Amino acid sequence: MKKLIINADDFGYSRSVNYGIVDAHTEGVLTSTTLMTNMPGAEHAYELGEKHKSLGIGIHLTLTCGKPILKNHRTLVDSDGNFKKLYHYQKLFHIDANELYAEWKAQIESFLNTGLIPTHLDSHHHINNLEPILPVFLELAKEYKLPVRHNFKIKPEFGSITTTDYFEYNPEILLEGIKTVLHEYKKAQTIEVMCHPAYLDKSLMIGxxxxxxxxxxxAMLLHPDIKRKLQRHFQLITYRELQKEEA
Structure with missing residues (x-):
């Protein structure tokens, strides 16, 4: 049976996002999430993580939203001290790799200081797969011995990396008939489907x-038909189980 990780990005963004993710897990088919340690809802997310041990929680490394954990950055922030927006990284840009390493390491350590154990790493807006940034991302994944999201081309020189066979950007694939879903993943035994479930609040609507x-x-992740279909044809897992299988 194929193994499926359904992962919600943006845990910690706000309380409404946090509650949506937890409901998608406890009442639906969500198995996993990744937490933005620098965002206003992070402490609330940690509290929910302590209460819901079956939810796999990784770290959503952030470079394009909110403020950094560390201060005195030169190349990562704008004049107000906020992370630069995604559009800054869509053409030519300069980034100090040492600054990025220090900031992302601080985000990981902030998570670890809560006592929670992360299941994997990914990044907000898929910023990790940009050429100047990917080496830092992989260095930290190896340093902390964490699986990663498969949103970049894996090359032999990267060494051994724990990840899924396939990464799905479009969660609406889950609305398709099961024959279509299984055909889409016929070459993969392990799949991650990315999603962004949430309730809405002002901070999310504005930000x-x-x-x-x-x-x-x-609503899709909570729908009983989706739940029956996926549980019948997939083994729903987290990156924690994936890493144990590859150990």
Whole structure:
């Protein structure tokens, strides 16, 4: 039976996002999430993580949203001390790899200081797969011995990396008939489907370019037909189980 990780990005963004993710797990098919340690809802997310041990929680390394954990950055922030927006990284840009390593390490350590054990690493806005940034991401994954999201081309020189066979950007694939879903993943035994379930609040509506679709994603993950279909044809797992299998 194929193994499926359904992962919600943006845990810690806000309380409404946090509650949506937890409901998608406890009442639906969500198995995993990744937490933004620098965001206002992070402490609330840690509290929920302590209460819901079956939810796999990784770290959503952040470079394009909110403020950094560390201060005195030169190349990572704008004049107000906020992380630069995603558009900054869509053409030519300069980034100090040592600054990035220090910031992302601080984000990981912030998570570890809570006593929670992360299941894997990914990044907000897939910023990790940019050429100047990917080496830092992989260095930290190896340092902390964590699996990663398969959103970049894996090359032999990267060495051994624990990840899924396939990464799905579009969660609406889960609405398709089971024959279509299985055909889409016929060459993969392990799959991660990314999603962004949430309830809506003002901070999300103002701060995110992807807001109202989160309600539809949450409804999909909670739908009993989706739950029956996936549980019948997939083994729903987290990155924790994936890493144990490859150990």
């Amino acid at each position: 995110s370019s992807y807001a109202t679709p989160r309600i539809e994603e949450l």
